[in-house]
Amino acid sequence: MKPMGLVLLAVLAAGILALRLRRRYPGGWHYALSPRYAAQRRDLDTARSELNKIHRTVERELAAARSGVEDAERARADRISRARTHLNWLREPGRGRQRSSVGGVLRLYEHVLVVEADGADLDYPLHEVSVIDEYSGKTGHVYISLPGGRRQMVSVPIDEETPETELRRFVVAVFNAVAEEKVARVERQELVPQAEAELSEALADTAGREQAAERLAAVKARQKSDKRIPRARRELDAAFDRWEQLTGHRPQ
Known part of the structure; x- marks a missing residue:
């Protein structure tokens, strides 16, 4: 200065x-x-x-x-x-973490299977679906059985980027995840009464x-x-x- x-x-x-x-x-x-x-x-x-x-x-x-x-x-x-x-969360756990994906159109999460159709994501709770797959030439077809008896087919091109073995592994992963989620959902539902009681207690506790x-x-x-x-x-x-x-x- x-x-x-x-x-x-x-x-x-x-x-x-x-x-x-x-x-x-x-x-x-x-x-x-x-x-x-x-x-x-x-x-x-x-x-x-x-x-x-x-x-x-x-x-x-x-x-x-x-x-x-x-x-x-x-x-x-x-x-x-x-x-x-x-x-x-016990009542509605959301998607959870992503476990796997294939072909850019199928994504497996902890609690849902996400299918991309016409640019939009469709979320299907795992405990409500089942899947099977079949193959014709260079295309793999995944059939998703939905609640109410409906069924959706998702076709995945088989190429170097998405070999057939990868799609088969994905379908197996979905199959196993469905079984796990059905058990986990029952366990979550069993915990709901206790969680409701804990919330009621928290609301009532003004001490x-x-x-x-x-x-x-x-x-x-x-x-x-x-x-x-x-x-x-x-x-x-x-x-x-x-x-x-x-x-x-x-x-x-």
């Missing part, structure tokens, strides 16, 4: 300090700076500091109690969310929030009857009176 800039900064800082001193110790520079009135300035500073210290203590205590209420509400909301998410609210109310009540702040304010007013008697100006 150039010397002129440093000078300007120094002047600005001095001006701010002078303004602060005039506001803190009104009545003239000699009252604000002279060693003669150091004891009177300390009297003002001590009274101000004591009131500010008590205010900070009270505010921290109140903030901690309010934070306790927020934490309790957040913990309850998180518990409800986890319980609801678990119950929803943590109520206890935190009671602590907050107790803090507010205690602070309302706390004599420290009124006493510190009276002491500060008395210090202001003494300064005003000395200088003819009352501090703010």
Whole structure:
């Protein structure tokens, strides 16, 4: 920074300090700076500091109690969310992770078989389908038996990119995944009543929030009857009176 800039900064800082001193110790520079009135300035500073210290203590205590209420509400909301998410997953687990794919038109997930048809994905729950395959020349045909007795055929070109063995492995993987999913679905359904109970319990459990609210109310009540702040304010007013008697100006 150039010397002129440093000078300007120094002047600005001095001006701010002078303004602060005039506001803190009104009545003239000699009252604000002279060693003669150091004891009177300390009297003002001590009274101000004591009131500010008590205010900070009270505010921290109140903030901690309010934070306790927020934490309790957040913990309850998180518990409800986890319980609801678990119950929803038991009822409807979604696709799950992808296990395999073939020909760009068939994708096997943990819980569904996805068939791409006319640019759209069709999701078939594994526990509701069965598959068989057959081959004619350079084309493999996968027949998917759907709920209600319907059937869908998906043709996959057999070439270097998708050899016949890969399609056969995919069909076997689907067959096995269907068997696994049927067992897993029964197990999930058996867990639904317990998950419903856990969600109901989470919704009904307001003890943590109520206890935190009671602590907050107790803090507010205690602070309302706390004599420290009124006493510190009276002491500060008395210090202001003494300064005003000395200088003819009352501090703010």
